[in-house]
Amino acid sequence: MSKIIIDKDRCKGCGLCIEVCPKKVLFFDNDMVNVLGYHPVAAKEGCIACGFCATVCPDVVFTIYREEKGGK
Amino acid sequence: MSKIIIDKDRCKGCGLCIEVCPKKVLFFDNDMVNVLGYHPVAAKEGCIACGFCATVCPDVVFTIYREEKGGK
Amino acid sequence: MKMEIIMAGFGGQGIMLMGEILAHSAMLEGREVSWIPSYGPEMRGGTANCMVVISDKRIPSPIISSPDVLVAMNKPSMEKFTPMVKSGGIVILNKALIDERPARDDIKVIEVDATGIADELGNMRVANMVALGVLIGETGIVKPETVIKSIDYFLPAHRKNMMEINEKALKRGIAEVQK
Amino acid sequence: MKMEIIMAGFGGQGIMLMGEILAHSAMLEGREVSWIPSYGPEMRGGTANCMVVISDKRIPSPIISSPDVLVAMNKPSMEKFTPMVKSGGIVILNKALIDERPARDDIKVIEVDATGIADELGNMRVANMVALGVLIGETGIVKPETVIKSIDYFLPAHRKNMMEINEKALKRGIAEVQK
Amino acid sequence: MEKVLMKGNEALAEAAIRAGCKCFFGYPITPQSELPAYLAREMPKRGGVFLQAESEVAAINMVYGAAGAGVRVMTSSSSPGISLKQEGISYLCGAELPCVIVNIMRGGPGLGDIQPAQSDYFQATRGGGHGDYRTIVLAPSSVQELVDLVYDAFDLADMYRNPVLILGDGILGQMMEPVVFKERPARQLPPKDWATTGKMGRQKPNVINSLYLDPVKLEEHNLKLFKKYQEIEAKEARYEILNGDDAEYFVIAYGICARIAHAAVEMAREEGIKVGLIRPITLWPYPKKAFEEVLPKAKAFLTVELSLGQMVEDVKLSVEGRAPVYFYGRTGGMVPTAEEIFEEIKKMRGLS
Amino acid sequence: MEKVLMKGNEALAEAAIRAGCKCFFGYPITPQSELPAYLAREMPKRGGVFLQAESEVAAINMVYGAAGAGVRVMTSSSSPGISLKQEGISYLCGAELPCVIVNIMRGGPGLGDIQPAQSDYFQATRGGGHGDYRTIVLAPSSVQELVDLVYDAFDLADMYRNPVLILGDGILGQMMEPVVFKERPARQLPPKDWATTGKMGRQKPNVINSLYLDPVKLEEHNLKLFKKYQEIEAKEARYEILNGDDAEYFVIAYGICARIAHAAVEMAREEGIKVGLIRPITLWPYPKKAFEEVLPKAKAFLTVELSLGQMVEDVKLSVEGRAPVYFYGRTGGMVPTAEEIFEEIKKMRGLS
Amino acid sequence: MKVVFERPKSLQATKTHYCPGCGHGVIHRLVAEVMDELGIQDKTIGVAPVGCAVLAYNYFDCDMQQAAHGRAPAVATGIKRALPDRVVFTYQGDGDLAAIGTAEIVHAAARGENITVIFVNNAIYGMTGGQMAPTTLVGQKTETSPYGRDPQIAGYPIRVCEMLATLDGPSFLARAELTDVKNINKTKSYIKKAFEMQLSGKGFSLVEILSPCPTNWGMKPKDAVDWVKNEMVKVFPPGVFKEPKEG
């Protein structure tokens, strides 16, 4: 299980995260315009918490958690 | 036969020419002080017009001629 | 005759060009004109506005403190500039992006769905021409033919295909106030 | 009491140091002093001179237009500065390098073979101390003991072996005017 | 002649090309960017040189080289960049090289902002660089005047072998007004026989230089420059007076500020206040004569600047205590409204 | 206390170390070379930093960094080098950073020569850089005063968070006079809690900056600076008046020139001319008060400078037409004699 | 739950003014992450340039100085000499570092000044609206090379890492590309290495980062990233250009 939090008001709609997501769970929420005037990114189910989106995002929009299993 | 002309008033007495002369014909004329206040260089007999002195002299003190022999 | 106009909106709405076209048309009709841009303190994004003065005489100051006409293409612009409009002046609002009306009753407010009309014509970017149409339709400050000449003047060679839609947008704007 | 002294010669003759030592001695004896150097327009070579003022009171200007005393260590210096010397003033000449006498009769001219004496003592470079000896011998402006202290002050540690010859030169200079 | 609607920065660039400017060297800075961008497009097409230098320091020294080579040359920048050029400007003056330097001023000090300002007046008129020198400083207040003064700038530079500064601000640079590029009769200018173009058969080499190791020579050189400056002061001061006939109060302002002041003066006259406007066109030489003209009737002066008070010193030096001199300024990129100035005019009347 | 005979440049360097200067950044130039050479020898021994920068531009920006880090820091140069520092000085003022800048002036403009001059007065007092700013300018006229003012310079800089300029010339830098390094009671100075030293547990980061993109903010900042400048003007102007009691004529001169003028004044008094001397010690703030003191009796003023007339403007701005102001100057490294100035004093008396 | 990603503590929560898809945002985050990981936030002083990153002083949560255009290395030198036990870094664009600031960066490097330089190479002057930079590629169109950079007139791009690698002062010089996850991670590892050099007193370190400027290149963010990958790396090969010998 993982959790991805999107700080929508920081998103500038560059779309880099959408490109990079291996699970293709990210998309533009065209129903919403954020304070910066962009359609921000939103996530469908299926995120594996790989962190790729956060790595490429220039605007620190994501916070990502993963359920810790077992010892590690 | 060769001819070497020394423009004594330009000489600053650095001695570089004396060092380099293969024939050791150059020396400081200690009897004379030139307009710049130095003992200028003078030449004894025996110059072979190799031009070394002129090459190393920083003050363009020398003019050197060589007798042209034959064709060349 | 002297008319002072402020045009304002988001960067990207073609505010500057709208002002340039108006100033240019007025110049073609023999008037003195001036146009100054102002970009907010932000380097990019944010609001953009320009000031156009049209006069029969030498224009002392190109800077406007009380405009005769305001064209507000979005809400922040309306809020910022409406209080400055001269009593008896005109405010043209882009209804599509402004959900309020200014709280003054000493001015004439014209609402027009510039963005909507432009969208309808096939390109949201010509909303500025719709608004300009309203302005000239309402004030008669320059002739439509002259404005069309000016649009042509400003359109770069590789954009001449945009001529028609711009002309249409302008005429729709004029029609809005003459209907 | 106020005495204005110009010292001049070739670069390399120790002109600056001579002036510094004099100024320093006078300071040690409780006087106000100033010393200013001047290097000709040439960056190197050429003439060098310095101006020393010694006074009982605050010194208004360290710049001298009419010296009481001139020490000229070579001919160009004599030619340049002699005309400036006050009437009744003193000119000390390094006879070894100056083959003329100044054409003024309102000043006292002291000729001394400073370079020759220095050479005799074993180092031409102490000609400056010979000349300084003449100056203090003639004017009594500072005591010889003080000058010796000052020489010591200025000699860097690795040159202390030069102390003796400098002292000798100074004394020979004093003797020259007291003989 | 055709009227075109142009931005100040672009009109300036076009005028420079028409005035025969062959080389432009500059370094990017806001708010003058339209000027180099225009020249980057036009110069290659019209046989001129546009070169973006690695810095303002390099740019001004490229100007030195090209000016020394005898061609008409220009550079432009904005406040911080102009500060960096000060050594170069001092050299240009010392070596008597003609060139045109544009400063589209912005708010300072330091990085400040990119909004219009007039706070480089001291730097421009007093010499921000070292030594006794002067640059001619022109202060247009409309796009048309900008264009006209560009021609004059190149001519004055060549006539006096001296750098000419055009002092504008962000508004002037970016505003659009109609302009006409008038053809101008060629001026009679001295030949550039001093330029280093290669000896090309000339007997003696030409040398461009500001070093005089002998202070006697350097003083002579300075006195020669000084004489030139006096001649410029006598001949080249320019100004415009509005309502000079009857005004008892005067606003003094230049550049864009003069435009706003003009509007304020009109407001004041509508209320019957006898106020006029002195608009210096040359900031150096400062048009002291304008003050002599109006002083017999003038009761007070109000200097208005986009600064905390710089030109006001020249006003005081011109008035010499013969009438009170007031000051009103906005700074850091803020621009006064005509209403604000009108209020100050009323205050001045109240006080005098 | 021990008296030592020292060159001005070296005494300045020693005084800086004693005043707690921790860092020196400079670039070689004549005639101030003894100053960095002294610090290159002494700083490493006494726990300070001596660093030769790659240029004057780099040096002034190193000063910015170190001043922002909260230490006492100094740089020195001579005229052309100071011109290159103008952008940096404007930044230092904008960011309100305390530091000491030494200018041992030489003849200009351009490369000029290496002889003494005072022709950077405008640059120093009017701001050679861009924007509305001021630097405090101190003008010592003896080696002892040089030393004493170095302590003051660092204190004033810290007190007002502003650069302080020490303006000297080749003579002052190279002349030797006896000096005493007096121990000074520690001044109460504001803590440097604004310095960027690393947050070290502090909540908010400290920021050194001169950028205010919003002109409203930049104007506020400028007005804050302006208030500070007004406070400095009110409190810190310094001068010396000689013969203030009875003089009817005044010579105004600073630095080395004041020394020569002093000699000339003594000559004139010997001939019974009632002449005095005003010696500004701060050039900015300019000691206008000195003029108010003497104006009731003063018949005329003579400004003497090693320039073609720069400080004379401040004299005129102080006198405001209430008495004639004359000028005598030598330039390009030439220095007037006391006799020359004496002649000018006689002329002044003749004219007034 | 384990945190996979969150805003580093050395980065302020403020929104940035950067354009959508601009590389500056990513680089800011990487630097802040490194500060966090090395635990140096409290003793670090950063130097902001003049360029799009001028407001970096609002974004990093450490003490900051804003330097004059191109002079960040000199400013950093002043700070580091005054406070040798603090960590000092500059953050500079290609106009700032490789044009007006050439002398300052070369000499900071030659001195082996113990500072870290983050060098953002986007082949353009971003802040002033897209003029040619010293790193602009041959043929690239900009505001001041409207017909494409012509080497006959405007010369060739400068390779900063290669140039500085000829000096003895630098301890670590590397070039990275901000193109994909792998390379972003590599960029971060270089940045970390660079700061570690400073912490161990080895002298000057610099990381050059090829970074997209979608706005002034007139490209979509994704296309800009591709342009870095396809065009810029040809002229500016990524890699390590200098590092201390082991042992």
Add this chain to the structure above:
Amino acid sequence: MKVVFERPKSLQATKTHYCPGCGHGVIHRLVAEVMDELGIQDKTIGVAPVGCAVLAYNYFDCDMQQAAHGRAPAVATGIKRALPDRVVFTYQGDGDLAAIGTAEIVHAAARGENITVIFVNNAIYGMTGGQMAPTTLVGQKTETSPYGRDPQIAGYPIRVCEMLATLDGPSFLARAELTDVKNINKTKSYIKKAFEMQLSGKGFSLVEILSPCPTNWGMKPKDAVDWVKNEMVKVFPPGVFKEPKEG
């Protein structure tokens, strides 16, 4: 009789102000000889630096400009752009070129500016009385490194040829030593090559010459020459660093 040696025509008869044994005198003569041999005296414009060679404008018999300290390459650029068919050279010292003028030389080189640079490296600031230069050797004592240049404080010498060789602009870069007859002749051949590059429009050329400064090194002229040969060449290896590929 055949002339073996005489003063080149492009050199004025004026005596120079250089110290005894100073390398500047030799280098002046070599440049003048090359001007004569290439027949370009009449179309050449030289740029004098600020440094001991500042008065070069009195010595070369061609048109000359005196540039501000370090800015000779910018001045030369201005001249060359204004008059592209003339020959333009700068003559610069190591303080002038490698310290204050770093940006100007790097960018003239990067632009491939079609000028020739004569770079006199004497590891010291001659004119101002012997301060440390960017090329001062580690351990070398100068006025501003009185205890010997300490790399921990003052960094390492800059190798200009190596640094500029990383750029695409230069056509010819070489370093020579002014030590003996052979090397003086080689120096001249490099200078000639450099001017030929310019004449054939190949772009930027520079010859660095290791040159003695007996005065500020505090050595006899002969010892100074030996110091060049024994110490300087170790740090600054002579040779050609860049030349056009044949064909």
